Amino acid sequence: SAVISQKPSRDICQRGTSLTIQCQVDSQVTMMFWYRQQPGQSLTLIATANQGSEATYESGFVIDKFPISRPNLTFSTLTVSNMSPEDSSIYLCSVDSTRSYNEQFFGPGTRLTVL
Amino acid sequence: GDSVTQMEGPVTLSEEAFLTINCTYTATGYPSLFWYVQYPGEGLQLLLKATKADDKGSNKGFEATYRKETTSFHLEKGSVQVSDSAVYFCALSGGSNYKLTFGKGTLLTVNP
Numbered sequence: 001s002a003v004i005s006q007k008p009s010r011d012i013c014q015r016g017t018s019l020t021i022q023c024q025v026d027s028q029v030t031m032m033f034w035y036r037q038q039p040g041q042s043l044t045l046i047a048t049a050n051q052g053s054e055a056t057y058e059s060g061f062v063i064d065k066f067p068i069s070r071p072n073l074t075f076s077t078l079t080v081s082n083m084s085p086e087d088s089s090i091y092l093c094s095v096d097s098t099r100s101y102n103e104q105f106f107g108p109g110t111r112l113t114v115l
Numbered sequence: 116g117d118s119v120t121q122m123e124g125p126v127t128l129s130e131e132a133f134l135t136i137n138c139t140y141t142a143t144g145y146p147s148l149f150w151y152v153q154y155p156g157e158g159l160q161l162l163l164k165a166t167k168a169d170d171k172g173s174n175k176g177f178e179a180t181y182r183k184e185t186t187s188f189h190l191e192k193g194s195v196q197v198s199d200s201a202v203y204f205c206a207l208s209g210g211s212n213y214k215l216t217f218g219k220g221t222l223l224t225v226n227p
Binding site: 092096107 | 166204214217219
């Protein structure tokens with residue numbers, strides 16, 4: 001399985017500011033995913049990031065609000081822009097397994113609180 | 116679109132009790148089915164999976180069988196431990212884009 005780290009692990013931010021979350025994997029992976037887990041809720045896919053191409057966003061999520069970078073096969077960033085208290089969530093990145101179809105491994109998450 | 120419905124929690128059990136967490140799904144085609152677990156303060160971990168009808172996934176004493184006729188993937192464990200206290204998520208993945216669709220999660224608390 002892949003080892004995934006995220007930075008920061010948690011942050012408290014002011015309304016109107018932006019935060020960039022980093023996701024680092026210990027091996028090269030094709031697909032990386034960003035999820036949001038709102039308080040007491042399930043995980044919702046924000047976007048899929050493939051190296052060398054634009055991220056693909058799910059319905060309800062837009063690039064201006066959640067810009068994503070994928071500069072290489074082991075790293076990705078998610079920016080939460082112009083934050084409001086409704087953006088308070090846990091943000092998780094995941095990667096596809098190179099050995100098992102449709103299986104994903106998750107990072108530890110970034111807990112974001114917006115005041 | 117795809118969806119997953121799982122048993123609402125929280126579920127509170129005594130140690131060594133039998134556990135069932137129900138999960139049903141709606142999907143086109145033949146999805147793969149998963150149970151993920153999230154221990155307090157940690158990220159999601161894959162607990163078990165099944166990729167086709169009648170497959171049984173198992174791990175750490177947990178089991179779930181892919182039932183296509185009832186579109187279900189219920190999680191069971193014969194004797195829970197305090198260390199099983201966590202949030203359990205049922206999920207499916209269908210199609211070629213590897214997207215995971217999650218249920219809302221079930222909080223399990225096991226008391227000694």
